[in-house]
Amino acid sequence: MKTTISQVNKFVGQEVTIGAWLANKRSSGKIAFLQLRDGTGFIQGVVVKSDVDEGVFQTAKSLSQESSMYVTGKVQEDSRSPFGFELLVTNVEVIQEAVDYPITPKEHGTEFLMDNRHLWLRSRRQHAVMKIRNEIIRATYEFFNENGFVKVDPPILTGSSPEGTTELFKTKYFEEDAFLSQSGQLYMEAAAMALGKVFSFGPTFRAEKSKTRRHLIEFWMIEPEMAFYEFEDSLKVQEEYVAHIVQSVLKNCSLELERLGRDTSKLEKITVPFPRISYDDAIKFLHEQGFEDIEWGDDFGAPHETAIADHFDKPVFITHYPTKIKPFYMQPAPDRDDVVLCADMIAPEGYGEIIGGSERIHDFELMKKQIEKHNLPLEAYNWYLDLSKYGSVPHSGFGLGLERTVAWISGVEHVRETIPFPRLLNRLYP
Template identity: 65%
Template sequence: MSTKTTIARVGDFAGQAVTLEGWLYNKRSSGKIQFLQVRDGTGFIQCVAVKSEVGEEVFAACDALSQESSLRVTGLVRADDRAPGGYELTVQHVEAIQISHEYPITHKEHGVDFLMEHRHLWLRVPRQRALLRIRAEVERAVADFLDGNGFTRVDPPALTPSSCEDTTELFQTQYFDQEAYLTQSGQMYMEAAAMALGKVYSAGPAFRAEKSKTRRHLIEFWMIEPEMAFVEHEENLKIQEQFVSHIVKHVLNHCENELHTLGRDIQALSRVEAPFPRMSYDEAIDWLQKHDFDIQWGDDFGSPHETALANQFDRPLFIERYPTAIKAFYMQPDPNRPEVVLCADMLAPEGYGEIIGGSQRIHDYALLKQRFEEHKLPEDTYAWYLDLRKYGSVPHSGFGLGLERTIAWICGIEHIREAIAFPRTLYRLYP
């Protein structure tokens, strides 16, 4: 009798017979021996079938298996230091569940468009599996940190009657007899929740109809958005750097094999510890001008600016106190210098750009109402948001972490599209 188990747990059964269920990733043969590389979602293992030991019928069953055929294989677990996971399986029996014919993604180079068209199958290769496993651990680290530090998760709506940041294009839809929009951020709803629960966060998809096709942008992406009552700018930044340090450390501790599969520089990640360096917007502009960038005070930063600034450091960089005119209407002005706001962007090193944007929020009713008028925002649409400043308003702060950008940086991948299972980009909605 054999024990049914997974590849990740075969080490618990060294010297014993086990049954694995999975798919054939690859196969090679020397005539009298077949080497089956099998995957089951938890890992990969080599299964060795010797013709003289398994007999003609089992050997023929192995021979009939094609790439991505599903199968059930029984054999003895054998320790082998040369094997990727430290173990191999000496085959005793093989049962084909379904034979795959003409699997489209072969073990050769394919173009990006072809792979994206077959994204539902591309997920099966070791690199994509590693990325999705790391994504899952990043999400686990997010919840561990926030849940462990007194935050309550609250889920905001995906359909909203208005924009959170009026400068961003929205996806419009019809909500029965009125217009609605796919959310670009749950921030405003999190502010309301923070007034009830103190410290809250949301984790979910957001949508931005920006016609951008850079390696840093997705149309649908996931945001982690904490909001905190009685927290001001300085404390907000400290929480952010502790948060990101925790996420990176968690991935280093739980995803060693996956990072190795991706060829990630572990040493670069191991240096990501709080505190993070900081520059004011003024200092950043001065540095860029001294390094021959054509930029003036009041301009926003583009990718080349962010990359140059962040590449000075071996861990994320805060740029704080941006001009009021280029930031969102709800950000709190610096009381000592109202032409800038109490905000910060966290820029990842190695050219990955902004992974967090955050600020202290305006808590004064009159000032927020003034901002509505300056930005020509309809007060009736935002009446509920103004209410938060009428009934027990307090200083409060929050931030949004872009999940895919964070994963792309941690994994060291070139394009953000691989940081999510089914990316939505400017020209791709399928599959």
């Protein structure tokens, strides 16, 4: 019976065949222990010399790291293993013997591992992070599908930008200038006017020359937009969504979290509602904490966000930022024209902003005024202006950065480990 490692629990006491790679091995004179992986998981294969042909035992002892094979054996429970099962091997059929695999069990430097990212992905740690990433994606679709959202795919090549063109990659679109999208938001607003509640999930690009552990040049965003949803309505969706994906990872990725050494007690606290602090109060709080460098009207840096987040044990909303530091499309607060109805969600444990969202302007004259005030080319935004001209309604939306969210939930320090092939300031290889 051919199966996978993740399915061996269905075949306890039976003989199965698994296509696998050798992650590691150790052996004595009479027993060889093979650490096997097949993409679905890891399992130990035990080869007992007295129970197999001499040729099988010698093959098992001589296998090199990352050699590929078909392994046949009997599935048995093993309480010492985190996985709970092991394979009592009866036969090994080598497909290809790997020679001088570059990533050994010893420590390697970051640059070396990044140069060999195509191989580093095979490690237990990276496997665990990618499985958690996949679970967050699965739970994302589950949440929005169950809550009546429609998946819409905005274009990656655009002629304009939601937030100006200073941090965009410029390219040629035949005879026109075009940009790689930094957000699908404007298009998602159009889709919301047609379909009510929508979400997108796709790659976005930021040409900012940042080297911090929170930044990637290419990353993935989940961007919902909701017609007839005002500011408070949107905050409720955001906290319910984040709580959902955290609980889904706790439920379905316990082995991966354990492999990464993640303190799951911190994740178990992530339940709705989330705390909130206004920008005004955040400035006062930071001053009390000794941050004299920050003034009202400044945007928060990583140390400021971390100081605020450390005051809570859940993600925290920072709301009502100054108008002058936020994009043109955000709805002014009804009682103040110097702040907008927006919120950033800051993850605990120093992982920074994972969501930015706001209520959007739906008044035509105000939207036109804002576009002109920000010196954006009106002709490029005529189609967007149409949304506030023909049947406009209050609407809100937000964007969640997938990689920062994966980093936070999995507990890894740098976002470069949370995407299969990271694009960083000085890295376009492999």
